[in-house]
Amino acid sequence: MMERFWRLVLVSCLAIFGSACSEDDENTGNDIESPAATYYVKYVASHPFYYLESVCVTTEKGTQNFTVRNNSWTQTFGPVSKGFRASISVGGRSGYTLQILVSKDNGPFVYKGSSSYVIDF
Numbered sequence: 114m115m116e117r118f119w120r121l122v123l124v125s126c127l128a129i130f131g132s133a134c135s136e137d138d139e140n141t142g143n144d145i146e147s148p149a150a151t152y153y154v155k156y157v158a159s160h161p162f163y164y165l166e167s168v169c170v171t172t173e174k175g176t177q178n179f180t181v182r183n184n185s186w187t188q189t190f191g192p193v194s195k196g197f198r199a200s201i202s203v204g205g206r207s208g209y210t211l212q213i214l215v216s217k218d219n220g221p222f223v224y225k226g227s228s229s230y231v232i233d234f
Contacts, residue, residue, distance in 0.1 A: 149194060149195070150194075150195060150217050150218055151191070151192045151194075151217070151218055151219075152191060152192060152193050152194065152195070152197065152215055152216065152217055152232050153189055153190065153191035153192060153193070153215070153216045153222075154172075154189065154190050154191055154193060154197070154199045154213065154214070154215055154232075155187065155188070155189045155190075155212075155213075155214040155215075155216070155222050156168070156170045156186075156187070156188055156189075156190070156199075156201045156211075156212070156213060156214075157185070157186070157187045157210075157211070157212040157214070158181075158185065158186045158187075158201060158203050158209055158210070158211050158212075159184060159185035159186070159209065159210045160184050160185075160206070160208060160209045160210065161184070162184070163184060163205070163206050163208075164181070164182055164183060164184050164205075165181040165182075165183060165184065165185070165186055165203055165205065165209065166180070166181065166203075166204050166205035167179065167180055167181065167203065167204035167205065168181055168186050168201065168202075168203055168204075169201070169202045169203075169204070170188070170190070170199075170200065170201045170202075171197075171198060171199055171200045171201075172190040172193075173190055173191060173192065173193050173197075191216075193232065194232075195232050195233065195234075196231065196232060196233070197231070197232045198229065198230075198231050198232075199213045199215070199225075199226075199229065199230045199231075199232065200213075200228060200229040200230075201213060201228060201229075202228065210227075211227045211228050212224060212226075212227060213225050213226045213227070213228075213229070213230045215230070215232060217234065
């Protein structure tokens, strides 16, 4: 009687585990691709003593120039896609601090470079 019970348990276990998904069942070709990531680029230019004269940045609309009469400038552009080349330059004196920060899918802005960066994450 006990032997019959264990056989029944063994057959039941084999039936349950044997009917589990196989590799072929996992990929049916109906995979839904996640949407492309959305990126925003924040540019920062500053100098502790001197006013900025002009700032040139690459945006989703191409290269844009801004006339600035302040010692700091910050602007965010986007959305842009992966592979976008972000760049910033400043006209006038030297010694400016330049920063490129990138946000992915509304996440926090992360420092990526000082004058040029290609979005690759």
